[in-house]
Amino acid sequence: MKLGVLSADRPLVWMLPLIAMLVAFTIIPLFYNIWLSFHEYAPFKRRLEFVGWENWRLLFSDVRMWEALWTTMFYFGVVLTVELVLGMAIALLLDAEEFGFGVLRTVLTMTLVVPPAIVGMMFLLIEDPEFGVLTFVLDSLGILDKSTPILATGSTALWGVMLADIWQWTPFMVLIFLAGLRSLPPEPYEAAMLDGASPVMTFRRITLPLMSKVIAVAVLIRGIDVFRMFDYVFVMTSGGPGTSTYTLSLYSWQQTFSFIKWGYGATLSLFTLVIILVIANLFIWLAKVRW
């Protein structure tokens, strides 16, 4: 059989458009970014100048970068843990056919399709110091005084942002875990019941191990998005008050587009990329996630 260059029997022909897109929009920009990280914009000369390793040296000595890295890590740890635990709890709760539970599962999917920027606005409104509902609730319960604005106080601002993330994406975990719970085989549970195992024991010894693949995939996908989070902080706090809510993504974006430090911004974004790739691939390897 003769194979033409564009024969449909060649796998490459089928994947050519995909490869073209990936090269044009990931490989080329990646090299451009690396090139950019060795340059810096000189405002008075109005052009890019070669600066060697200067941006990379700056990166590791920049206190704000370390703060942003810490904020990103802290946000990542808290948000991912809360969404995982809360998501599993709610999935276990809703995994039954009680009155209206089908409707409830549908309602939960709604948070996923709201643009994150608009979710940021929603929580900006809810956490407003003058007329926010959450401010009112916390004030009435005596947890947080009205005179302490949630998003304008250094110690609470990041928690205010986390709340938006947790609200929007806990249902993501719930839906995935519910699908996982429903595909579990009934036999181990029947055996556990005959043995008189407690619900906690059944969950730890049967549900968790059987769900491990589903949990790993959900954590991986959510983890990637949490780490590179940008929308909520950009809309809700722009990194403030002070530098308390700067994430790596926001910091590199602002350095590039607000402070015209094109080279340093590119360096920061590359650094973010490297950290994500390392963490994600390490996780894929350790948790043996397969596609």
Add this chain to the structure above:
Amino acid sequence: MIVQSRSSRIIRTVVGWTVVAIFAFPLYYWLTVAFKEGNEIFNWPPKVWSFSPTVKNFEEVFGISLGFDFGTKQEVLPGGGDFRMGPRLWDSIVIAVFSTALAVSIATLAGYALSRMNFRGRHHFVAWVLSTRMMPPVAVAIPVFFIYKDIALLDTYTGVILIHALMNLPLAVLLMKSFFDDIPKEIDESALVDGASRWLIFRRIVLPMVKGGMSATAVLCFIFSWTEFLFVLTLTQTGLKTVPVVSSTFVTSTGTAWGNMAALGAAAMIPAFIFIMLVQKHLVRGLTLGSVKQ
């Protein structure tokens, strides 16, 4: 199934409803703001149940633009203050529709090859596609901004459509691959033995079988384009803006137009809600890039 007592079932029902009510509350409250006059939005204590509804906000955002000619391009006024959102909705629709069509077409072809054909490095290829999903948007947006500036794609539909298609490709490719994997390979193989060409098998036999999967993929791509923020923020200036980005310009120095913003936000959620309902069957598979099947 574990037999439960009546009281524990009642507790479970009540707790379930309460938890979901807490999650639904921000959406409900946002909706009330869309129907409130300014002074009722700024009330302390906040008005949650009783307020006099008005459609003024919707009229301001859409009323003027109802008779608006969607064909002509209208510039985004800097600094906000312009609440006519017809053109911005149009921008969102154009970008979401075309980027979805592009992503799904590319992904269907690639997904077929990745599912059906054996070739060296297939595993590495899947890993490459997956690693594209890991790239932080800033690390793409910064270089693409400068490249677009050089090739005059900045602030154009084409530029945003291409980047949104790229953003959705890992999801679309892996998802389409998983839908192709569902169809037994024997169908292709027997047709090949009968002398049919690959392309004919794809067009006449396999493609009709993955229609459902393709529409599920399309819906997810549409939603992710519809809700995307960073790329549009970075790669557009005055020519076009999508709804999420233009919403953030409602925060002006003279105060935030909460009512208008809520009206626009509420309206922008409707198409996404409808679409997601249509593909509920495949939702979890889509959210997990094809790896968890319902």
